[in-house]
Amino acid sequence: MSVDSATDELLAVENLAVRLPGPDGPVTVLEDVSLSVRRGEIVGIAGESGSGKSMTARTLLDLLPAGAEVSGRLRFDGAELDHRDRKAMHAVRGHGIAMVFQDPTAAMHPMLSIGRQLTEHMSVHLGLTRKQAKARAVELLEQVRLPDPGGALRSYPHQFSGGQLQRIAIASALAARPKLLIADEPTTALDVTVQAGILGLLDSLRSELDLSVLFITHDLGVLAALATHTCVFQQGRVVESAPTADLLRAPEHPYTRALLAARTDPAEVP
Numbered sequence: 001m002s003v004d005s006a007t008d009e010l011l012a013v014e015n016l017a018v019r020l021p022g023p024d025g026p027v028t029v030l031e032d033v034s035l036s037v038r039r040g041e042i043v044g045i046a047g048e049s050g051s052g053k054s055m056t057a058r059t060l061l062d063l064l065p066a067g068a069e070v071s072g073r074l075r076f077d078g079a080e081l082d083h084r085d086r087k088a089m090h091a092v093r094g095h096g097i098a099m100v101f102q103d104p105t106a107a108m109h110p111m112l113s114i115g116r117q118l119t120e121h122m123s124v125h126l127g128l129t130r131k132q133a134k135a136r137a138v139e140l141l142e143q144v145r146l147p148d149p150g151g152a153l154r155s156y157p158h159q160f161s162g163g164q165l166q167r168i169a170i171a172s173a174l175a176a177r178p179k180l181l182i183a184d185e186p187t188t189a190l191d192v193t194v195q196a197g198i199l200g201l202l203d204s205l206r207s208e209l210d211l212s213v214l215f216i217t218h219d220l221g222v223l224a225a226l227a228t229h230t231c232v233f234q235q236g237r238v239v240e241s242a243p244t245a246d247l248l249r250a251p252e253h254p255y256t257r258a259l260l261a262a263r264t265d266p267a268e269v270p
């Protein structure tokens, strides 16, 4: 590996295994998972429901259920991460890695204005004054191309469309200037055109902020124009890992081929 590619690395996961307690003893949910993300790169994680995509994200964010057994190596931003070191994991979760989910309202309070949600979060976690937090909130909403950021701060979640709410959730996730954004099916609940807007936004943020993105999806096709590299998960393992263009053009693993074949072309739906 050249020096350049070594310093370029933001995240490296090596031989990660996760076991969760079950009624009949520990259940393996991840086995021998390895992947890496460079700075300013979007990497896709694809696989069916239950394949371990979210568990991988939850391991990185230290959000595993109590009693989880984790083994393997995690390296983030040049430092070895010890998943047993709660303080170090907490620091990474707070500042280095942020997450957006399929349902943007999941992390929002329906009765609080967008401004209050964004600024309170920043006052508590980043120690900003009210004025600083408001200025930062406007800046964040501009970054996610939400029209009229000032007006948006005075509005409530129900006044926005699903796509706009997802932009606000992304703005909130960017508040602490994370280096890695984990996006777990962020466009699955959206119309196709709105979906394209969010994908375009993530790619712009990637280049403007040198942000890395781990994009989780069950739809391999979404990754075509977005992710440079894709890992395909099946039953808690990475069965194929390749540059996205190669993987889509010539999938090697039968499971990847099946995933591609299972894609529904909207034009074919009667």
Ligand SMILES: Nc1ncnc2c1ncn2[C@@H]1O[C@H](COP(=O)(O)OP(=O)(O)OP(=O)(O)O)[C@@H](O)[C@H]1O
Residues within 6 Å of the ligand: 020, 021, 027, 029, 047, 048, 049, 050, 051, 052, 053, 054, 055, 056, 065, 218
């Ligand atoms: N709290 C839990 N305790 C035990 N097993 C769990 C728990 N949560 C998830 N699992 C199991 O872990 C495996 C991986 O689940 P995971 O949520 O990572 O899948 P996924 O690929 O993200 O699926 P989806 O697209 O539905 O979110 C599944 O077999 C699931 O049943």
